[in-house]
Amino acid sequence: IMWMSLKAGGKGPGLDSVASEEARRIYGQRPDLVLCKSAYEAAEGADALAIATEWQEFRSPDFDRLRELLKSPLIFDGRNLYEPSMLERFGFTYYAIGRGRTTPG
Known part of the structure; x- marks a missing residue:
């Protein structure tokens, strides 16, 4: 996902608490790639949160x-980690694989 985003002109933070060093080795030092130390650091100022791992955090x-x-309160969940109704209560627009979209209100 990270590589596809970079190829499409995307930029911004990424987080993989297990593979960050490997990602840095593969992609090198790039101004359009910031590897964060926490999910909250990655979310700060981001347009959306895309979840592609099932890490505990x-x-x-x-x-x-x-x-x-x-x-924007927007989550793309590639692992179906959350219940759509819960994200709706928190005010998120939520896209989950195989579940479609959930919008607040």
Whole structure:
């Protein structure tokens, strides 16, 4: 996902607590790639949160904090980690693989 985003002109933070060093080795030092140390650091000022791993730090985040950090309360969940109704209550637009879109209100 990171490589496809970079090829399409995307930029911004990424987080993989297990593979960050390997990502840096593969992609090198690039101004359009910032590898963060926490999910909250990655979310700060981002247009959306895209989840592609099932690491523990993503299992039960502080959704109020995430909503405040993101530019838009938008989550793309490639692992179906969350219940759509819960994200709706927190005010997120939520896309999950095989579940479609959930919007607040």
